[in-house]
Every structure is written in C-alpha cells, then in structure tokens.
Amino acid sequence: MTDIQDFKPDWVSAPGETIADILERRNLSLEEFAKRMGSTTMDAEDLLHGRAMITIEMARKLENVLGATAAFWMIRESQYREDITRRGQGALDIEWLKELPLKEMINFGWLRPIPRAQDRLAACLRFFDVPSVRAWRDLYHNILELAAFRSSPSFEPQPGAVAVWLRQGEIEGASIDCASWDLRRFQDALSDIRPLTRKKDPRFFVPELVKRCAGCGVAVVIVRAPRGCLASGATKFLSPTKALLMLSFRYLSDDHFWFTFFHEAGHLLLHGKKAMFLEGENMMSTKDEREANDFSARFLVPRQYQGELLQLPINALAVIKFARRVGISPGIVVGQLQHTGRLQKNELNTLKRRFKWSRSS
Secondary structure: OOOHHHOOOOOOOOOOHHHHHHHOOOOOOOOHHHHHHOOOHHHHHHHOOOOOOOOOOHHHHHHHHHOOOOOHHHHHHHHHHHHHHHHHOOHHHHHHHHOOHHHHHHHHHOOOOOHHHHHHHOOOOOOOOOOHHHHHHHHHHHHHOOOOEEEEOOOOOOOOHHHHHHHHHHHHHHHOOOOOOOHHHHHHHHHHHHHHHOOHHHHHHHHHHHHHHHHOOOOEOOOOOOOOOOEEEEEEEHHHHHHHEEEEEOOOHHHHHHHHHHHHHHHHHHOOOOOOOEEEEEEEOOHHHHHHHHHHHHHHOHHHEEEEEEEOOOOOHHHHHHHHHHOHHHHHHHHHHHHHHOOOOOOHHOOOOOOOOOOOO
C-alpha cells in the first residue's frame, strides 16, 4: 500500500480553487467576497488565481468569512507553494535565496533554521509578506528606485541584504504604539532629545529616544545591518499617520549614531512624505541629502557655536569643555571636527563612546 505522505500528484491546486468552490456553493459574488474580506476586487481575483499569497492575517480573515480554520488555509497555501516548487516552477525562486543574508537572518533571530530549500523559500516569502519572488522584485525595485539611495560606482550594496534590513525595520516599527504623526511636536521634541547625546549607556538613552519619538508619531527602530547592507539609516512613512526612522548603529560610536538620527529627523521635517530615504556609505550628494546633513550638523552644533568650533584648539580638554558648554557629547564634537577636516580621522577618537552589540542582538 502506498503511504499517503508519499502521494505526489501531477497537478497543482491553488487555494483559490477551494475559495471559488465555496463562493459558488454559497452563491457569493466576487465583489461581495472582496467586501467581506476588506479588500479590493482586484486583490480578491489575485487570491483566487494564486497570484496572492495567503498570509497569517489573510488566513484569519478567510476563517471569519468562509468558515474553515486559519490553520487550514495556511496548510493549504504551504502545500500549494511546495507543489509549485516540486514541479520545477520554483527552481529559479530557490536561487533567489542566495541573494539574501540567510545566515545573519537566522543569527539575528529573524528567521528560524530550516533544512529544506522549499521551506526556506516559503519562510522568506512570509518574512517579506509577498506571494512570490517576482512580486518581491517588483516591490523592492520600486522602493530602491524611489529611495534617495545614490551610490558611487565603487559602492555596490547587495539589494537582498538592504531589503531584508528594511523589512525587519518595518516589522519592528509596526509593533511600536505611536501617536499620530505631528511635525511640530516632533520638531519640538528634538530639543528634548538632544541632551540624550550626553548619556553614556544605550540601555538608558535608547528607550527614552523611542518613547519621545513615538509620542510624535515616529517609530524609531535600531536594526543591526546584515552582511552586504551598508545602510546607516532610513526613513519612510508606514502610513499617513506613522513614520519609521531606522538606524543600524553600524559604526557603534556615539558621533555617528546621533548624527545619523538627526539626519533622518531632518528628512522627516524637511522632506516629509514625498519619498523614502536610505543612507549608506559613499553616497553621492543630492540636494535633499545636503539639506539633511546641514540640519543634523546645525542642530547638534548650533550656528552661534560654529565659528568657535572651527577655531577650537586641537586637544582633548578644549573639546570636552566645548562639548559641555554646547550640551552634547565630546565624541560628537570630534566627529564634526573630523568632518570639517580640522582633525584627522584617527585623532582624538578616544573621546568617542564605543558600543557593542549584545549577544542577543
């Protein structure tokens, strides 16, 4: 007798066929089904034809609308995707996995170890909440095209790693409870956030930073960049009332962390919802980036102190006294002096605070 687990049919049945059968038996139109699902008719058509992947959220809606359990719909979806892969339609999709930093995704806890390639493929599609690799390419091609992400010819980030970092930021940002976006309130909050630059321990200043920004409609997340992603920060709007401000803490120094934070804050204040901005190494200059850089530099060291900064004696004591008077950390002053060329990149770096990722990060 053949074990049912070994049964491998030559046909592929999309979950949409089951949905269509139920709609026909209940005499429900596509339009009525879409309305009950809280989606558009086009989205409903994509679901029926297997173009849309059943996510956990969608499975729960199907449970409420059609009656079968969410677990049933998730198993149905998983079997369908596995059947597609088994028939060879997903062979190229498996190759897509090589574009993703799977090792870091597992090490960082974003993905669990999965032995079978087909299951890894399904897990990664669920991570991005997309139905197919083609949909992923369309989505992230558009994002990177729209992003203020301009690199020099020598800078070649790995798009898969950048996409993973951005997606993890979206996931973490979505879980932060925020007030509605308020530009004026956020602008005022930055003055209260600025003194946090003098706090030494991220365990104390990061929760306070997140809390104060959430009160203005900005979800601040710090997401470690996987290998191949050289991003330092990013901003985008998750919804009309909620902004996302991502930081990678990539250089693990206070000067870079805070300059990047205020740079991203500058994008939100100066450029609003018009685009997503992504910052990284060796970026080519654009008007928006220059404006954000200037905002950050002037917010950290206000204009009335700029002349004094450029004339500051090059010694640790002078830097510490100036930083105390201005109300920022000495490391930020060192970073600004290095940026202007007053200091070499290897000078006075002992004044910068250095951080380490915890083992759980």
